[in-house]
Amino acid sequence: MTAPLAEASADTSGPPRDHLGTSNPIRVALLGLGQVGAAVARLAGHTPGRRIEVTGALVRRPAGRNGWPFPLVADPRALLDGRPDVVIEVLGGVEPARSIVLAALERGIPVVTANKSLLARCADELFAAAASSGAPLRYEAAVIPGVPFLCAFAHRPLASRITRLSAILNGTSNFIVSRLSRGSSFEDALGLARERGYAEPDATRDLDGTDAAEKLVILVRQFARVGVRPDRLTRTGIDCLDTQDLHCAAAFGGAIRPVACADWTSAFSAWVGPAFVPEAHPLSRVDGVSNAICLDSPTASAPLVFAGPGAGPEVTAATILDDVLSTGQTKGFVRSTHVITTPPTQHAPARWFVRFRDIGLRFDTRDVSELLSAHDVWIDRWSVEGQPGGDRSRRALTLPCDQRGLDAGLGAVRAATGCNVFAIRALEAPCG
Numbered sequence: 436m437t438a439p440l441a442e443a444s445a446d447t448s449g450p451p452r453d454h455l456g457t458s459n460p461i462r463v464a465l466l467g468l469g470q471v472g473a474a475v476a477r478l479a480g481h482t483p484g485r486r487i488e489v490t491g492a493l494v495r496r497p498a499g500r501n502g503w504p505f506p507l508v509a510d511p512r513a514l515l516d517g518r519p520d521v522v523i524e525v526l527g528g529v530e531p532a533r534s535i536v537l538a539a540l541e542r543g544i545p546v547v548t549a550n551k552s553l554l555a556r557c558a559d560e561l562f563a564a565a566a567s568s569g570a571p572l573r574y575e576a577a578v579i580p581g582v583p584f585l586c587a588f589a590h591r592p593l594a595s596r597i598t599r600l601s602a603i604l605n606g607t608s609n610f611i612v613s614r615l616s617r618g619s620s621f622e623d624a625l626g627l628a629r630e631r632g633y634a635e636p637d638a639t640r641d642l643d644g645t646d647a648a649e650k651l652v653i654l655v656r657q658f659a660r661v662g663v664r665p666d667r668l669t670r671t672g673i674d675c676l677d678t679q680d681l682h683c684a685a686a687f688g689g690a691i692r693p694v695a696c697a698d699w700t701s702a703f704s705a706w707v708g709p710a711f712v713p714e715a716h717p718l719s720r721v722d723g724v725s726n727a728i729c730l731d732s733p734t735a736s737a738p739l740v741f742a743g744p745g746a747g748p749e750v751t752a753a754t755i756l757d758d759v760l761s762t763g764q765t766k767g768f769v770r771s772t773h774v775i776t777t778p779p780t781q782h783a784p785a786r787w788f789v790r791f792r793d794i795g796l797r798f799d800t801r802d803v804s805e806l807l808s809a810h811d812v813w814i815d816r817w818s819v820e821g822q823p824g825g826d827r828s829r830r831a832l833t834l835p836c837d838q839r840g841l842d843a844g845l846g847a848v849r850a851a852t853g854c855n856v857f858a859i860r861a862l863e864a865p866c867g
């Protein structure tokens with residue numbers, strides 16, 4: 436970029452933005468021509484009803500990249516000055532995506548994005564620009580693009596009654612956890628995910644929960660109208676799991692899944708991490724790269740469940756193009772009304788799946804139960820595993836308990852027995 440975008444000519448004359456209802460193609464400028472951008476360019480000429488025409492694409496290095504029927508540029512002003520009907524942002528990351536999207540919205544150009552990192556961090560600023568110019572900002576493809584439910588559901592009265600959501604938002608980690616449950620090692624499962632194109636060479640953001648946390652922040656803004664930064668959420672990665680955890684979860688009548696949860700029934704709480712999911716919970720059956728979301732409220736007879744394929748360039752591109760076709764039809768998405776700057780609370784009583792590894796030889800499960808009970812933590816079930824003199828690991832499912840009590844109880848067990856302790860939450864099966 437050679438000059439700030441704000442200095443680019445801000446011509447607001449030109450064709451009206453309401454491009455639907457005419458037979459002219461919708462002219463779109465593509466920010467990014469990577470996996471998703473290229474799929475958008477390939478599919479653009481084949482949309483139902485109206486043709487979408489790509490007028491140009493922003494990339495880092497345009498030189499020598501021939502074969503596209505539109506120019507590739509390294510300066511975004513060249514695209515915005517062409518006054519496209521819609522800007523599609525698929526650059527990824529925060530900058531320069533933020534500056535270019537702001538510049539487009541300020542000129543009244545509708546924007547469609549699939550960039551969860553951008554929305555999870557800059558949504559208020561972007562929606563303020565969209566509200567001020569009247570240009571819609573659409574982001575259906577940023578969260579579970581294979582299940583485009585956000586826009587369809589967002590403005591329905593039922594949406595305002597939702598007070599909690601639980602979801603599987605990252606297909607890569609769900610694939611790996613599903614493989615672990617079939618006996619695969621973590622390394623083999625990750626290797627297979629890479630081989631099948633489900634995981635990037637650097638899959639850190641998938642495995643440590645960052646990707647899911649960004650998506651959860653977008654959902655929480657949408658349904659709870661709460662603004663919270665992704666780094667404020669409690670996050671646990673899936674790399675702490677082993678095959679035996681998954682076997683014990685099955686023996687306890689459920690499964691472990693990489694879950695993102697938020698609850699604002701009373702105090703707001705939100706977290707991302709592996710969780711024990713009982714069989715009766717819809718998420719327990721979501722396998723492989725699939726994604727799903729359960730929306731629930733205390734008054735609902737049953738949760739609303741949306742499930743489908745996880746992200747992929749083609750699926751994402753199809754949803755982006757659907758957003759482009761609908762930019763003239765509906766209003767943009769909601770803005771958060773309540774911004775949270777302190778870490779969300781996490782103290783609602785819950786059941787926990789706990790692993791005690793290498794319990795000292797002098798101790799057994801009765802000793803551990805007794806230490807925990809002093810902190811009001813009661814074990815519902817112990818796993819049957821390990822042999823005297825062999826592996827000294829045990830897993831347990833607690834009854835619902837306060838997290839502070841659990842932390843104190845596990846600290847006492849750790850101090851007394853020298854064992855290594857690891858705990859993940861258990862979801863409750865929804866009523867109805």
Ligand SMILES: NC(=O)c1ccc[n+]([C@@H]2O[C@H](COP(=O)([O-])OP(=O)(O)OC[C@H]3O[C@@H](n4cnc5c(N)ncnc54)[C@H](OP(=O)(O)O)[C@@H]3O)[C@@H](O)[C@H]2O)c1
Binds near residue numbers: 525
């Ligand atoms: N991949 C998926 O299945 C998927 C699914 C849902 C959502 N998304 C989201 O879609 C977005 C794009 O993902 P992707 O997989 O297509 O990414 P990608 O393959 O890395 O492509 C990024 C594109 O943006 C261009 N770009 C990046 N930074 C730039 C800069 N500073 N200046 C100019 N051009 C720049 C790159 O240019 P060069 O070509 O010159 O490198 C490339 O063409 C991300 O926000 C991602 O989270 C992806």
